[in-house]
Amino acid sequence: MGNKYDEIIVEIQSRLDDKRLKAGGKLPSIRRFAKEFNCSINTVMKAYSELEKAHLIYSVPKSGYFAVGTDMPKKQKPMIIDFVSAGPDKSKMPYRDYQHCMNQAIELYKEEMFQYSHPLGLPSLRQQLSAQLQDLQVFAPPERIAVVSGSQQALDLLVSLPFPNNKNGICVEQPTHFSFIDSITSRGLKPIGIEVNQKGIDLNYLEKVFRERNIKFFYTVSRFQNPTGCSYSNQEKKDMVDLAQKYDVYIVEDDYMGDLDTRKKAHPMFAYDSSGRVIYTKSFSKVLLPGLRLGLAVLPEALMKSFTQAKFAADVHTPVLTQGALEIYLSSGMFKAHIEKLRRQYKKKGSILKKAYLEHLPPNTSFTGGDSGFYSTVVLPGRMKAKHLVKHLQKKNVFVQDAAPMYLPEYLKENRIRLSVSQVEDRKIAVGVKKIGDGIRALAHSYL
Numbered sequence: 001m002g003n004k005y006d007e008i009i010v011e012i013q014s015r016l017d018d019k020r021l022k023a024g025g026k027l028p029s030i031r032r033f034a035k036e037f038n039c040s041i042n043t044v045m046k047a048y049s050e051l052e053k054a055h056l057i058y059s060v061p062k063s064g065y066f067a068v069g070t071d072m073p074k075k076q077k078p079m080i081i082d083f084v085s086a087g088p089d090k091s092k093m094p095y096r097d098y099q100h101c102m103n104q105a106i107e108l109y110k111e112e113m114f115q116y117s118h119p120l121g122l123p124s125l126r127q128q129l130s131a132q133l134q135d136l137q138v139f140a141p142p143e144r145i146a147v148v149s150g151s152q153q154a155l156d157l158l159v160s161l162p163f164p165n166n167k168n169g170i171c172v173e174q175p176t177h178f179s180f181i182d183s184i185t186s187r188g189l190k191p192i193g194i195e196v197n198q199k200g201i202d203l204n205y206l207e208k209v210f211r212e213r214n215i216k217f218f219y220t221v222s223r224f225q226n227p228t229g230c231s232y233s234n235q236e237k238k239d240m241v242d243l244a245q246k247y248d249v250y251i252v253e254d255d256y257m258g259d260l261d262t263r264k265k266a267h268p269m270f271a272y273d274s275s276g277r278v279i280y281t282k283s284f285s286k287v288l289l290p291g292l293r294l295g296l297a298v299l300p301e302a303l304m305k306s307f308t309q310a311k312f313a314a315d316v317h318t319p320v321l322t323q324g325a326l327e328i329y330l331s332s333g334m335f336k337a338h339i340e341k342l343r344r345q346y347k348k349k350g351s352i353l354k355k356a357y358l359e360h361l362p363p364n365t366s367f368t369g370g371d372s373g374f375y376s377t378v379v380l381p382g383r384m385k386a387k388h389l390v391k392h393l394q395k396k397n398v399f400v401q402d403a404a405p406m407y408l409p410e411y412l413k414e415n416r417i418r419l420s421v422s423q424v425e426d427r428k429i430a431v432g433v434k435k436i437g438d439g440i441r442a443l444a445h446s447y448l
């Protein structure tokens with residue numbers, strides 16, 4: 001039912017927007033629409049009832065459905081579509097379950113709460129994490145796992161840590177996660193960029209950078225990249241790990257959304273590393289709650305001592321209570337069940353988004369990603385600037401992000417927007433993308 005249902009909603013929404021359907025105007029009968037859209041009466045009824053709930057239409061018994069419209073006396077709440085918020089979908093997060101785990105943790109870890117704990121996390125949690133990571137093809141003993149206050153903390157600490165290769169350059173994908181660009185530039189360092197696009201990464205150029213630029217580590221988001229939403233193939237991952245080994249470069253693999261991958265055979269780079277040069281990080285912010293500030297890093301033996309010192313210096317340890325709750329959440333099996341559901345839900349969001357892109361974006365635009373239901377980018381036509389489109393869409397209550405801050409100055413692209421659909425209800429995705437498409441067409445005139 002999903003697709004026809006979305007199409008009907010988009011169609012009515014667009015008739016309301018461009019006033020083909022005015023306040024009080026009668027909607028096509030359910031029977032007629034079912035015929036027009038080649039779907040069941042039930043699907044049209046469900047779509048109408050959704051629009052009624054959103055106060056866009058109302059029904060009169062025995063007469064049919066009518067448009068509410070802006071000139072009706074009742075003030076209509078505008079439909080806000082937020083493609084900027086990058087937190088997880090609130091309706092899908094196990095808030096209550098986690099609350100129970102927190103309550104249990106406060107009892108279970110009472111003693112630990114009265115003292116300082118291990119800088120790398122509760123030993124029992126590290127054990128659970130070691131077992132759970134195997135589902136992601138990451139095989140690491142608990143001693144090599146560090147619990148951190150959000151994966152951003154591990155990434156940030158690694159920037160200033162001396163590495164066994166005694167090198168100091170940091171190489172990043174272009175574009176990349178802007179918090180990590182901040183981690184580098186806030187220390188007065190200058191990252192070295194390497195472009196990634198729909199076609200992947202230029203391995204010859206990466207090799208040249210590894211050979212010539214004294215690279216300490218290469219920071220990469222190997223799947224569902226932020227902002228492009230792209231993932232590398234297993235072959236690309238293997239090739240990059242080989243290059244790292246050949247030129248004695250470390251790889252920091254940020255697998256912040258590895259849990260959401262539905263491809264059983266897609267492995268992280270860590271799985272291909274035989275020389276201990278891949279540092280693996282994982283976040284619980286996208287699949288649980290970002291406010292918990294929980295993440296982990298798997299470190300090579302050579303970095304354990306210095307990382308432990310740096311973590312201790314930063315915040316002594318991650319709070320015991322949230323660590324304890326995570327341990328209970330993992331060991332009870334709740335995490336596994338939650339992730340399985342979440343994978344399907346986000347995959348569905350991704351397919352709705354990609355279908356909407358293909359239907360509603362003008363032909364001279366392109367897009368990347370969208371598979372995880374989190375990030376994707378849209379490349380705007382010609383010289384169109386993302387900042388102009390962002391402003392234009394704000395007036396229509398559609399919020400998108402200019403991707404410019406995710407680029408280093410020498411790679412800057414001003415014609416990309418980033419979308420996250422994670423907090424956009426499924427029924428609103430196509431409506432929002434249509435508005436983006438309309439916005440691009442409307443702005444195109446001012447660039448002629």
Ligand SMILES: Cc1ncc(COP(=O)(O)O)c(C=O)c1O
Pocket residue numbers: 086149150151152153177221225226254256282283284285290294295
């Ligand atoms: C690429 C990337 N890594 C990691 C994170 C999450 O970081 P944290 O675990 O610190 O919340 C994000 C959040 O948006 C991200 O985009």
